[in-house]
């Protein structure tokens with residue numbers, strides 16, 4: 020059985036507080052985008068000599084961690100504590116760039132939970148799957164439904180975000196990921212939490228033309244200061260005609276929303292990964 024874990028972008032991201040354990044409370048609108056990995060599971064025969072009950076083959080982009088640390092394996096092992104799961108081979112075809120603020124690893128984890136639930140008829144239920152997912156990463160729960168969501172807490176408390184769906188239908192999305200790595204942990208360490216004047220959930224209900232002046236990703240300022248090339252890409256997206264452009268999550272990818280399909284992205288952003296799709 021095969022599934023296609025999607026990426027996300029953040030429409031606004033405000034870091035509003037910090038917890039005693041160091042984690043941050045945030046407000047953001049997660050929006051699913053059609054840039055996907057592929058994840059397949061197959062039965063592992065009884066005769067197959069394996070020390071583990073789930074092994075993983077990764078093709079496509081390189082994922083910079085051991086098999087045991089891959090979130091696909093962690094998702095299997097988490098469910099295996101509570102459910103009797105058959106042994107499986109997993110195959111991940113990686114297309115979503117890593118350390119991009121696109122949530123690729125989190126999505127793989129959540130889609131593995133969904134895949135195991137469906138394939139082996141575990142009947143876990145959406146709310147419980149979201150709880151399992153949140154144990155693997157702060158923004159994993161969103162990918163259980165992958166519906167536009169307003170997220171609070173550490174990114175794990177979700178409500179449907181009605182605004183952007185209608186607003187963005189028919190717009191063209193461009194994602195640009197330069198060869199710059201930003202660690203999420205480090206990104207959070209450079210933030211002073213504060214409440215925004217206006218909540219991103221309300222701003223995304225307004226016409227998209229107003230987003231440029233009002234919708235903020237709090238990570239941009241400190242990260243742009245250290246990586247001016249990222250600020251330059253955002254500026255270039257506006258020069259190419261974006262109605263709204265921003266960094267996604269803790270970076271390092273930038274995205275633009277366009278009324279018309281943007282042309283010549285590969286030339287404009289040579290040496291970067293680029294992706295376009297009509298929403």
Ligand SMILES: C[C@@](CO)(OP(=O)(O)O)[C@H](O)COP(=O)(O)OP(=O)(O)OC[C@H]1O[C@@H](n2ccc(N)nc2=O)[C@H](O)[C@@H]1O
Nearest residue numbers: 041042043120121122156157158173174203204207268269
């Ligand atoms: C910043 C966001 C915004 O959507 O996305 P990405 O840029 O990673 O895609 C998320 O909050 C990323 O969530 P996620 O990627 O699941 O983070 P985790 O792996 O759980 O945490 C990595 C590290 O980030 C910090 N962290 C994470 C989430 C949070 N609400 N507060 C934090 O302080 C912690 O130091 C943690 O050890």
Ligand SMILES: Nc1ncnc2c1ncn2[C@@H]1O[C@H](COP(=O)(O)OP(=O)(O)O)[C@@H](O)[C@H]1O
Nearest residue numbers: 083084089090117118119120121122123124127
């Ligand atoms: N299936 C996976 N895909 C990508 N990264 C993974 C995966 N499993 C574990 N990781 C680890 O998680 C780290 C961050 O995940 P990633 O999805 O790239 O972050 P981001 O949400 O910032 O884009 C990676 O650098 C990698 O070490």
